[in-house]
Structure formats: C-alpha cells, structure tokens
Ligand SMILES: Nc1ncnc2c1ncn2[C@@H]1O[C@H](COP(=O)(O)OP(=O)(O)OP(=O)(O)O)[C@@H](O)[C@H]1O
C-alpha cells in the first residue's frame with residue numbers, strides 16, 4: 001500500500017536526522033533520569049505511605065517512563081513548526097504522498113525514540129537501583145509508552161499546524177503538560193490524594209495508564225487497572241491520532 | 254489552426270485572505286491557459302498575487318472561487334492527480350538546516366512514487382547540472398544561500414515532472430548560476446516540459462519566457478509574448494543622432510515636440526537641425542511620439558526595423574546627415590510602468606543592471622537632461 005510505503009519513507013528520513021543529531025533525544029531523557037537519580041532515593045524512606053509496602057522503585061520507575069512518554073511526545077510539534085517555517089512540509093504536501101503518511105511517519109519516529117529512551121531509563125533503574133520489573137510487564141509498558149507517544153505526538157503536531165509558532169506552542173503546552181503530570185500520579189501515587197483530587201485525576205487518561213503500568217511492572221496482570229488502563233490509553237491514542245490526521249489533511253500548510 | 258488542449262486552464266480563479274485588519278483579495282478571478290511546452294512568466298511587483306496563484310495551482314492553497322484543471326486533473330476534485338503531475342519550487346525555500354542534500358533530494362523523488370534506484374540516479378544526474386556536485390552529503394545549513402536555492406530547484410525537478418511551477422527561482426542566485434538555470438529551463442522546454450515561473454526580474458522574463466502574464470493587484474493586466482507586450486505598449490524607438498558641427502548655422506532653435514503632450518517635457522531647447530529631422534521622420538513613417546534631447550531625436554514607431562530605411566531616405570532628402578542611428582525595443586520595464594503605473598525596477602534593488610536591450614524608457618517617462626545654455 002502506498003500509505004505504508006510513504007510512512008516508512010518519512011519515518012526513516014526523520015529517524016536518520018534524529019540519529020545524526022541525537023542531542024534532543026538525550027536532553028529529553030535527562031529530566032526523568034534526574035528525577036530517578038535525585039528524587040527516587042527519597043522515596044525509599046517514605047515506607048508504606050508511598051508504595052503500600054512494596055518496593056518503591058517498582059512504583060516510581062514506571063512513572064518516570066511515562067514522564068518521558070508525556071514530555072518527549074508533547075514537544076514533538078516544535079520540530080514541525082521549524083519544518084513548516086523552512087518550507088519542508090509544504091514541499092512534502094505538493095507530492096502525491098498521503099497526508100496521513102506525512103503525519104504517521106513523524107509519529108512513528110517519535111514512538112521509536114520514546115521506546116528507546118524508555119529502555120535506557122529502565123535499564124539504568126535496573127542496573128543502578130536494583131529494580132526488578134516483571135519482564136512481560138516491562139514489554140507491555142513499552143507498548144503503552146508507544147501509544148501515549150502516538151496520542152501526544154499527534155496532538156502536538158496538530159497544535160503546531162494550528163499555531164505555527166513556537167510561542168503559541170509553548171504557552172499551550174505549558175498550561176497542559178503540568179496539570180497532566182500532576183494529575184496523573186506519575187510523581188506520587190494518587191492514593192495519597194484527598195478525595196476531590198483523586199476524582200479529578202481520574203479525568204486524566206494518563207492516570208489510568210500509570211496505574212496499569214505500575215500493576216504490570218509488579219506482575220499484577222489480572223487486575224481491573226490493567227484492563228482499564230490499556231483500553232483508555234488505546235482510545236486516547238486513537239482519538240488524538242485521528243485529530244492529528246484530520247488536521248494534517250485539512251490544514252493548507 | 255487547431256491548438257492542443259491547454260495543459261493548465263484556470264477560470265475565475267480567486268483567493269481572498271481573512272486577516273485581522275480585513276479581507277485581502279490576493280487573486281481576483283483570473284483566467285489562465287497554458288499550452289504544453291510553454292514557458293509562462295508571471296510578472297508582477299510585490300504583492301501582485303503571483304505566489305498565491307502558484308500555490309493555488311499546486312493544490313497548496315484552496316481557491317475561494319473558480320476552478321482549474323492541470324494535466325487533465327481537476328484541482329478541487331483530484332488534487333492528488335494534480336500533485337502527481339507537477340513539480341514546485343517555493344519562493345521561500347524548502348530545506349531544513351539539518352537535512353543532507355542528496356538524501357533529501359532522493360526522499361523527495363521517492364515521495365512521488367519513484368523507486369529507490371531511479372530516485373538516486375535522477376538525483377545524482379541532476380546535481381552537476383545545478384552545480385551542486387561535491388555538496389551531496391552536506392547538511393543544508395552549511396550551504397551558501399545560492400547553493401541552497403539550487404537545492405530547492407533540484408527538489409522541484411528530481412522526479413522529472415512535465416509541469417513545473419517555479420516561484421522566483423533565481424532570487425539569490427549569482428549571474429552565472431542564473432544563466433545556468435535559464436539554460437536548464439530551456440532544455441526542459443525542448444523535452445516538452447511546461448514551465449510556469451514567477452519573477453519580477455524583467456530580464457529573466459524577457460530572456461526566458463514564451464509568454465508573460467503581467468499581474469497587478471490580483472488581476473492579470475496583460476498577456477502576450479515579451480515582444481508583443483513591448484510593441485503593444487510603446488512601439489520601437491528609433492534614435493537619430495545629428496552631427497552638430499556639420500549642421501552649424503543652418504538651422505533655427507527649435508523646441509522639442511511630442512504627440513503625447515502629457516507625458517513628455519516640452520521645454521527642451523535643441524540643437525539646430527532637430528526640427529528638420531523630426532519633420533523628415535514624420536513624412537517618412539507613422540510616428541507615435543517624438544522626444545528631442547540636444548542633438549538626439551527619439552522617434553517612437555510601430556516597427557523600428559521597418560522604419561530605418563524610410564527615415565534615412567527622408568533625412569537624406571532633407572540634406573541631413575545623421576552621425577548615428579539606432580533602433581531599440583522598449584524594455585519590459587516601460588511596459589510594466591505603463592500597465593501598472595509603477596516601475597518594477599524599484600523593487601529590483603541592484604539586480605537589473607546591464608540587462609540586454611536595456612534602454613530606459615524614453616517617450617513614456619524620460620526626462621532627458623536638457624540643459625539650457
Ligand atoms: N496567508 C496570507 N494571509 C493574508 N494575506 C496574504 C497571505 N498570503 C498572501 N497574502 C496577501 O496577498 C497578496 C498577494 O500575495 P502574494 O504572495 O501572492 O504576492 P506575490 O505576487 O507573490 O509577491 P512577491 O513578489 O512579493 O512574492 C499580498 O497583498 C499579500 O499580503
């Protein structure tokens with residue numbers, strides 16, 4: 001099929017560009033890594049309040065993995081703003097290539113980079129802090145990370161097409177990502193939250209993803225959390241992916 | 254004569270932009286017909302609507318009204334069909350800083366559905382002809398402005414389209430590269446490629462285009478070959494230079510005359526003999542206007558080449574021996590000025606120096622430096 005072929009062309013082109021200049025990917029990895037190293041150890045002494053008696057690292061590490069997924073993909077649109085400005089997008093739009101492919105190739109690249117970053121992060125957690133995640137749970141986590149990446153990268157690209165400016169992107173992203181982060185329980189589990197805050201966090205799809213990922217890291221597969229989290233994440237990716245492709249088709253770049 | 258069906262047809266094509274300060278009618282319902290193998294120039298000052306027109310014809314911008322067909326594909330209903338037939342070089346460039354020259358050109362070809370091997374062959378064949386050999390593996394940020402512009406052009410040509418839209422392709426190119434690109438475009442025409450090129454360089458339009466569409470304020474104000482346009486507007490200018498020493502004492506002090514009273518100064522005092530020259534020229538040919546500048550008489554006629562011999566004979570009959578006689582086409586700038594009331598050269602900065610046949614406008618705008626004794 002044409003679209004798959006074209007998606008691959010865009011994917012490889014962007015991935016190669018990323019490998020030539022990996023600074024951005026490394027910078028995006030730094031933030032969760034710093035949290036892991038400089039914040040994680042504090043949790044060891046919190047005891048039962050934080051992790052219900054289980055290994056706090058098994059709770060914290062999947063949170064950091066999702067933090068990468070959130071920030072890595074939500075800022076993907078900045079690259080597109082640059083591409084819009086330089087005329088690259090217009091140049092690709094004048095080809096018969098599928099509009100969806102132009103978006104999906106980019107999203108697939110972001111997904112790949114995210115998964116690679118997540119692997120690095122988990123590897124460091126295993127090596128440095130003795131985290132022992134369930135192997136299958138880890139693989140499933142990477143799949144959910146990829147889906148979160150699809151969702152936020154698509155939304156971010158749609159935003160880039162709408163705003164066409166770094167400033168517009170930055171203000172919108174800051175006002176969205178921080179509440180999303182705080183209301184997801186990525187840093188501290190929402191079980192610590194008062195009732196109203198926990199209720200609020202349930203609106204945030206990411207909070208369900210976090211629950212699912214934590215459960216799978218700890219080998220608890222047959223829980224409602226895993227089912228809900230997976231379905232919510234999947235739906236989230238489909239909806240925002242659709243928004244992204246619609247925007248890409250409609251906007252006359 | 255039955256002409257082949259035009260490869261580009263646009264009818265009442267229009268585009269209005271909504272801005273904070275109001276509506277901008279960038280293109281106001283233009284009709285365009287382009288035949289296969291033509292090089293069409295869109296000529297117009299800044300903001301005339303050239304880019305908007307090209308962007309509509311390349312499916313990048315939805316028209317607010319009107320229709321167009323490109324290579325048999327309807328712009329509105331089959332944009333993908335249109336895209337598969339065209340190449341486009343944008344005015345503002347199309348490369349990102351980090352992309353590598355050859356890789357990017359190959360990617361562009363492949364997005365047009367060309368296989369890997371052929372894409373690579375096309376790209377490598379194109380690079381030397383655009384003087385880009387040796388730069389294949391450089392990121393675009395390490396190129397000079399002109400080199401980067403040539404990469405844009407390569408990106409627009411690599412899939413060997415039959416219809417090419419070039420939006421100010423030579424902006425930022427040095428004269429050598431510009432001449433090379435013209436050569437390249439002419440070669441494309443011999444292969445039957447249709448080229449639509451926007452420019453505000455008159456020499457480029459003159460040298461390269463089979464036909465010009467002069468745009469201003471979103472409309473097409475003139476349509477014709479460069480020669481037709483020039484002839485239609487101003488005719489040719491025959492300049493007779495009189496040897497003043499030879500004529501000394503024989504004449505009166507005549508003032509210059511012009512049939513276009515409004516457009517040329519009447520006050521000039523002239524060399525003895527010019528009056529007789531003007532009279533002789535009027536007898537010999539159909540003169541549109543006359544301008545006298547010291548010992549030179551500029552006569553505007555329909556066909557300069559056909560006027561030379563009759564004028565010479567008449568001068569001979571009147572006992573006037575011209576020291577020089579030249580025929581010049583008016584420049585496209587004259588054409589432009591008379592069509593739009595503006596000179597293109599104002600926006601040309603220093604690009605327009607030394608163009609061929611570069612006579613500045615005489616009867617239309619000329620204010621020759623006529624000094625009083
Ligand atoms: N996206 C836009 N939004 C609002 N107005 C626009 C937009 N694009 C173009 N215009 C306006 O439309 C008019 C035509 O612009 P266009 O770019 O087609 O001119 P042009 O002939 O290509 O000029 P130039 O020689 O400067 O490239 C201008 O008045 C311009 O300001």
Ligand SMILES: [Mg+2]
Nearest residue numbers: 303304305344
């Ligand atoms: Mg323009």
